[in-house]
Amino acid sequence: MRPARLARLAVPLVVAAAPLAGQTGASATWILARSKVTYHVSHPLHQTDGVSYEARGKGVCQSGQCTLLIAAPVKSFNSGDSNRDLHMLQVVRGAQYPMVVVRTTLPEDAAGHDTIYADVEIEFAGQTAHYKQVLFQLTMQGNDATVVGTIPVTLTDFKIDPPSLLMIAVKNEVPVRVEMLWRKE
């Protein structure tokens, strides 16, 4: 049976936050120590990469699951040309929705694997898109975890009209490569 046809039972939890936190206390906290996030735009006349080094992230592991939150200011992406960056900011409604926010949940034992598949939720340009089973390469070194992967983002996922140059629109596919160094606290 499809979920949509399920009867829904909503149970608001009324316990105070502190006792609950005590019951489900975090077993580990991860902090994003360093990152490079790159979007790639293709146009017949040129290829462009926009890079941000300003993402921040935190991960909390509880009950075998790690919840990760990563966010970066949209205006922190630099493509090497201020005019192009301002156009990008306009088409992605970056002044109205100034942050790109990524959420994912991973099993805590994912740290023991070289590759991980994560369901990723991205909030961007006032829209939310979900990407299933995105492949990431994972390298552990002590308390550091290096995570590298590419999220197959498209402009239509976020209802963004493809910008054009000389009347020719850019490609819909805008893959986003993430390189992150997470540190266990």
Place this chain on the structure above:
Amino acid sequence: MTDSSGNYRIEDLLAGDYELSVSASGYRTGTQRVTIAAGEARNANVTLTESLALGDLGFTTEQTQGNAADQARLDRRSHMLKWHQRFGLLTAASFVATLVSSTNAGGRRATASGRDWHAGLGILNTGLYFTTAYFAIFAPKIPGAETHGQIRIHKALAWVHGTGMIVTPILGAMAFNQRSNGQRVTGAASYHGAAAAVTTIAFGLAIISVSVKF
């Protein structure tokens, strides 16, 4: 609602499939599918995980809240620059047409009608050029945005073709009058062709500077 320990009880449910959703402030909503048979009592435990917020990452409210006025300024800027681009392409075509028509406006093959055509195209070109410039000059500026990258070349070249578009028509009018009076083109007017060539090249390079990455 649960009690203070998180226990809950839901009675009198019909047999069927249910999606149980548990929510609490500061935690991610947990869901679980539960199938209940007729007359059956079921236990369903849902573990909530802590919900992280942008504040946990050290972002301030000022950084994370949108600004409709800033977005409107960006929209207006992009709208005007789109017209700048469209008129720029039209102007480029009219530059070429004006240059081509110059072969019948001066030199040995010059004719009166050739001069008139060239002058007409020159006037059209000037009109298109300043319309193009208007959309760039009056596009709203974005506070705090520093200019870097190839757009700097585009802007620098505007000083060259902008000056050229003031000088060239003046020299062209002088040359037109001299030729129309049966005189040879002399003095400053004789630089009309050279000024037009420099202006056209600068304009073409300005288009290339924002079209091709180098």
